[in-house]
Amino acid sequence: MQRLISLAALVLFTLSACNSSPEDDRPGQPVKHRQEAFKVLLRAFEPIGTMLHDESFDAERLASLNTALAQAREAPWAYFGPDTDYPPSKSRPEVWSQPERFEAERQRFFAATDALAAATGREAVEAAYREARASCKTCHDAFRR
Numbered sequence: 001m002q003r004l005i006s007l008a009a010l011v012l013f014t015l016s017a018c019n020s021s022p023e024d025d026r027p028g029q030p031v032k033h034r035q036e037a038f039k040v041l042l043r044a045f046e047p048i049g050t051m052l053h054d055e056s057f058d059a060e061r062l063a064s065l066n067t068a069l070a071q072a073r074e075a076p077w078a079y080f081g082p083d084t085d086y087p088p089s090k091s092r093p094e095v096w097s098q099p100e101r102f103e104a105e106r107q108r109f110f111a112a113t114d115a116l117a118a119a120t121g122r123e124a125v126e127a128a129y130r131e132a133r134a135s136c137k138t139c140h141d142a143f144r145r
């Protein structure tokens with residue numbers, strides 16, 4: 001029985017892997033590049049939250065994560081060119097139909113990550129981190145599927 005269950009789980013897993021998004025097969029692979037750039041952004045951002053959560057606050061580590069974040073936050077946007085709304089994109093068409101709103105979300109995110117980089121002391125960093133996370137979320141709610 002146990003074996004059957006794990007076999008079923010394996011089949012399901014394999015099916016879902018096959019179902020996953022298609023490769024970006026267009027010249028320059030802009031969708032793939034922006035998705036990868038967002039992953040790099042996440043890898044700089046998330047550990048700050050983990051550090052705050054674990055009570056392992058470390059100003060030096062924070063400074064190096066903020067440096068990585070400052071770099072990573074620049075990367076995704078150049079890959080949102082015209083005609084880049086095709087699978088495997090998870091962007092909503094509003095990215096292109098409401099560019100001012102998208103830009104406003106982007107500016108909010110830049111301001112929030114500036115404030116995070118400037119914050120000192122655990123409590124201020126925690127508050128700034130929450131704001132920055134909220135700026136990821138409001139953009140995702142409006143512009144990501």
Ligand code: HEC
Nearest residue numbers: 035038039042045089090091105106109135136139143144
């Ligand atoms: C101005 C809008 C905006 C902001 C701000 C933003 N994102 Fe996103 N993010 C998007 C959009 C749009 C996508 C979908 C990209 C696509 O698939 O075309 C996305 C996708 C992602 C993905 C998925 C990448 C993949 O492989 O599909 C991750 C992870 C992510 N964002 C993390 C973050 C984090 C972390 C922050 C904040 C620190 C953030 N984003 C801020 C718009 C934004």
